[in-house]
């Protein structure tokens with residue numbers, strides 16, 4: 001008679017989590033591929049690239065928020081992201097850097113903030129999101145380009161570029177009116193559908209924590225060296241805004257990620273400019 005195979009319940013759970021995480025990575029890769037496709041389609045409609053080579057201005061002025069899933073996907077590809085050591089160095093340097101513009105530090109974790117504190121924390125998050133991204137290299141390229149998050153891929157493609165973006169203006173466009181992939185285009189619908197399915201899958205796998213959004217460098221630091229991150233967390237020397245976490249990723253076609261983070265923390269972001277969907281993708285005003 002064949003002996004019954006012993007099953008270690010803990011290993012079983014671990015295996016399930018690994019499989020689930022790999023499936024979530026696949027889903028995330030699909031969303032990334034769709035956004036890359038959207039960019040290619042937009043360039044084809046405009047007849048011009050959506051970016052100036054070697055510009056990097058948005059990365060100089062923005063540090064992205066991202067979900068834990070995106071950060072996890074990013075750090076799980078060290079070879080194409082300049083080694084774990086390089087990523088770690090950049091992430092912790094950002095985390096440990098002092099910034100006199102940030103006003104809140106050392107709040108006890110897990111407390112419910114009052115309105116004034118929420119507003120101050122939101123203002124600090126706004127400062128952070130408007131600071132240089134630590135993954136921008138000196139030659140104005142992205143150290144984690146292949147695995148950069150949704151916010152970076154959607155920038156300049158969905159209705160969220162800043163007015164100072166140096167994107168070349170193509171036919172039918174002005175600085176105020178630029179072509180974007182709209183919510184109602186087939187690509188827009190695909191991106192939204194794939195993104196919604198992804199966050200639902202994380203919940204379905206019991207891994208809803210992967211949907212939580214924070215600042216990308218802080219999430220990467222936590223994943224790359226949790227002990228060092230934990231010491232910093234409890235030291236009370238890291239600005240609270242760097243450690244802010246706790247909302248879902250927003251609809252990429254409605255607002256930039258940073259504004260939803262700011263809004264959730266009580267900060268009122270400046271209104272977006274108006275964009276217009278043009279060319280083959282139909283005409284319609286979107287904000």
Ligand code: SF4
Pocket residue numbers: 050051052055056057058059155156164165166167168
């Ligand atoms: S998206 Fe705009 S600001 Fe960013 S690198 Fe491209 S042209 Fe420059």
Ligand code: SF4
Pocket residue numbers: 058059062063064133134135136137141142143144145148149152
């Ligand atoms: S992760 Fe890369 S693409 Fe995104 S803001 Fe940073 S340097 Fe730019």
